[in-house]
Amino acid sequence: MRFGMSWPGREVAREAEQAGIAAFVTGDFVDHDAYLNLAEMVANTEHAMLGPAIAYAFARTPYAHATAMRQLHAQAPGRLFLGLGTAAYRINRDWFGVSADRPMARIAETAEAVRAWLHAENGEKIRYTGEFQHIDADVRAPVLGRLDIPVLLAGFNPRMAATAARVGDGIIGHGLFTDSWWNEIIRPATTLGTQQGGHERTPLEHGWIITAVDDAAPERAIADARRMIAFYLTVKTYDPFVAHHGWQEPVAQLRAAFRTGDTKAMTNAVTDDMLTRIAICGTTTEARATLTRRAANLPHDLGYLAPPSYLVSPKRRAAYAHSSLALLEDTTRP
Template identity: 35%
Template structure:
């Protein structure tokens, strides 16, 4: 099982560069960079210049805030700078952010994402082969590429595209048009086995050969009881935050926790964050998170997800000793 480091959600490009250097020195297979307060691909451009070995993953780049041409250009450049180490992780975000934060259109996200990825691949193929660009879809149309704007084939090939998905429809899209799935941290072993993997298998005609699954695992780590209690509180709070989002409700519904989803959503509108965290009882916590010493946590991740995930990262929404993360990663690598 490969283990990736994860940059802080608020990390600026210079901080991402430093985190990537540290991750490579600590033996991680790659680094994942979220896109919240800064542009993930810009940050990875710096990381690409500073490192030599690790993979560089956007986790995620927001697809619908861009168009296929701009994203194809950005990803092509990072792939070039990194010597072929980019993994382009894409996600849709949610309607409110796409329409109200980015001012971009939102409609039928699964169908739009399938076309978006197909358009990016068509643009890359045009640059790679010199064939005429002729992509005409329902949401995106790209029919002009002149020599002046054509960067030509990337000497390192095109990067793999990984798609973030939770619901069955987007998961099936991931199976049809991407090279891998970026599972959400708000998932469970049961949901992966009974919902996610059947959807992927249907979409891919029964075989997942060559298809990668990446999973962030809620992890409770601490050197003493006080630190572990703080870690557990941080994880409960983050589970509650995600659980309040309607897009992630299918996971809670799968476990019969629909009433909890409604309660969390209601409390989130009241900004009752502390009360939301207390709503996450021990059974819910145990379904989404794993805890222990570095050796224990690594063993539990392997036991629960060893036959499901190709790559994992440790999701720690609290202040954590980096040495504990590194030790856990070493145990996972064996």
């Protein structure tokens, strides 16, 4: 596999490219836009792959997703991929004011409609008809031409993983993913989705890896990784993952602590087993040993070394990004 990272800013990015980082990714939230950050990435990198991982699929039309990628492709040809995710139901309803029932069916159509725009040739109508999406565009200006930009879907549970392989070019795995979740749940699902789609290709595997390395303060790095895991696990969507690993009791504890605002108790509820199976953290030596142990069962194509973000300052996240570059040294990437 090759390693990427969430966008660390132009200063760290230059050093990261030289160190062997193969991709940079960005995403959406209330204080940052996936495509604006992607434009910054395009302008400040030379050869790394670049893409949203993820952009909120339903916050924009397929036209808007494809147009942004088409414009950026002109500046970084052959370096882009597009990662789309459904986002939580309440985010779609309360933030965007859009419908998000039946998210798998909706995102499947969104991916296909985005691809219709990306594959559009000059002089041909762009047509797509589904239950949720309808396109019948006659673009007379000669500004199109087929772009084969990979479209990946964020998938946590098996049905979404199968959808990602069926209608997309692959999957983007969550930072919580463990070896057994990849091998026993996700990969069988993507195999099924590939068969359902009638594809001969192997779906791409990208995925986030919670990474916090600090030789001067390893205890703080470990605490930040624990807190990030705890924050993720407050979401009930991940209950099948929790049950798969037998972590119901500590997750119940951390959710109770979260409801009362007790972040210390929430962090402490994350067990050593959860930490070692999910995160790469501690000193450089400890993190490198964990990475070596887990290397064969991380996402096959791109693993994003991702610093914790929950209650972690931008300055500290940048420091984690920089320190994670040491993990690339003497690391075998088959």
